[in-house]
Amino acid sequence: MAILVCGGAGYIGSHNVRALLDHGEEVVVLDNLWTGHRAAVPEAVKFYEGDVRDSALLDKVMASHPIEAVIHFCACSLVGESVAKPLLYFNNNVGGMQSLLEAMQRNGPAGRGLCPVDKIVFSSSAAVYGEPKHVPILEDDEKRPTNPYGESKRMMELMMHWVSRRHGIRYVSLRYFNVAGAFHDGSMGEDHRNETHLVPLILQVPLGRRDHVAIYGDDYPTKDGTCIRDYVYIEDLAAGHLLALKYLRDGGESQIFNLGSGDGYSVMEMVSAAREATGRDIPVEVAPRRAGDPARLVADSARARSVLGWQPKVTSMKDIIASAWRWHSSHPNGYPD
Numbered sequence: 001m002a003i004l005v006c007g008g009a010g011y012i013g014s015h016n017v018r019a020l021l022d023h024g025e026e027v028v029v030l031d032n033l034w035t036g037h038r039a040a041v042p043e044a045v046k047f048y049e050g051d052v053r054d055s056a057l058l059d060k061v062m063a064s065h066p067i068e069a070v071i072h073f074c075a076c077s078l079v080g081e082s083v084a085k086p087l088l089y090f091n092n093n094v095g096g097m098q099s100l101l102e103a104m105q106r107n108g109p110a111g112r113g114l115c116p117v118d119k120i121v122f123s124s125s126a127a128v129y130g131e132p133k134h135v136p137i138l139e140d141d142e143k144r145p146t147n148p149y150g151e152s153k154r155m156m157e158l159m160m161h162w163v164s165r166r167h168g169i170r171y172v173s174l175r176y177f178n179v180a181g182a183f184h185d186g187s188m189g190e191d192h193r194n195e196t197h198l199v200p201l202i203l204q205v206p207l208g209r210r211d212h213v214a215i216y217g218d219d220y221p222t223k224d225g226t227c228i229r230d231y232v233y234i235e236d237l238a239a240g241h242l243l244a245l246k247y248l249r250d251g252g253e254s255q256i257f258n259l260g261s262g263d264g265y266s267v268m269e270m271v272s273a274a275r276e277a278t279g280r281d282i283p284v285e286v287a288p289r290r291a292g293d294p295a296r297l298v299a300d301s302a303r304a305r306s307v308l309g310w311q312p313k314v315t316s317m318k319d320i321i322a323s324a325w326r327w328h329s330s331h332p333n334g335y336p337d
Contacts, residue, residue, distance in 0.1 A: 002065045005071045006072045007036065009036025009038060012073055015188060016073070030050060031048075053099045068116075071123075073123045075152070081149075120160065121244045122171055126176060132294065139257065157256070174241065181324050184235065190327070200328065213283070216290045229265065229298075255307065271284055
């Protein structure tokens with residue numbers, strides 16, 4: 001039996017491929033390489049370069065391999081870009097989910113695949129909540145996305161809900177908060193050509209790619225005036241996907257889980273942790289607030305801990321950033337492709 005990882009060449013997807021392989025799973029990867037890297041996927045893994053919206057390709061994959069379950073990471077994921085290009089996000093994200101669910105239905109229990117494809121673990125986002133009314137955020141809290149990216153993730157969750165009720169495809173939706181870090185040995189990490197994530201942006205200073213870190217607002221109602229976010233280590237996140245897969249294999253009903261550390265760290269605390277992890281000076285400059293940035297976003301992950309048995313193992317920001325520094329300092333240009 002095999003696991004189809006859609007988007008398995010991306011930052012989060014590739015770390016999950018590694019975790020699956022380390023647990024003895026057979027893995028098949030589908031990725032269009034818009035933002036992913038072929039070099040992030042081991043050569044031994046069967047790799048299909050293509051788009052999840054390509055129905056014929058999905059049928060080919062499911063007819064060629066005994067796909068038991070899908071882990072779905074494919075999505076455009078830049079908030080600002082989603083505001084500028086909303087139709088791109090709905091076409092790629094929502095359209096991709098529709099194409100995938102249709103293929104799973106065609107190749108499901110009564111379909112033509114080598115085995116029933118009736119389980120999906122979905123990479124969702126805390127962006128579905130929008131600006132929360134209270135923190136920590138619970139899964140059942142109000143969902144009011146403030147951008148097309150978050151809206152597309154919410155729509156994808158709703159699509160799985162209704163398809164599950166009609167066709168019996170069970171799902172787990174994992175709502176991530178801020179993902180950070182790299183594989184512990186420095187062999188894999190984050191490589192975005194258009195970087196927007198805080199940790200790699202901070203590390204671009206000691207790498208000599210920028211002379212300071214911009215902090216957008218220092219007048220928020222927090223302990224040091226900068227925004228607070230919940231960060232989860234990339235390998236702990238991958239462990240959450242393995243547990244979600246086990247949960248579905250054990251007969252678990254469709255469910256949604258937050259994945260976050262449950263702790264909040266300010267932007268200034270992240271910069272301080274990076275200074276410790278790298279041993280370098282990292283200057284900062286304060287810039288105006290960005291519209292729509294909430295002061296504090298922190299997850300309540302009690303459901304994942306109690307139902308899945310998920311427990312983050314690396315919660316020190318210094319340790320998480322140190323793992324990222326091992327990757328970036330040894331791969332200053334990212335992946336070779």
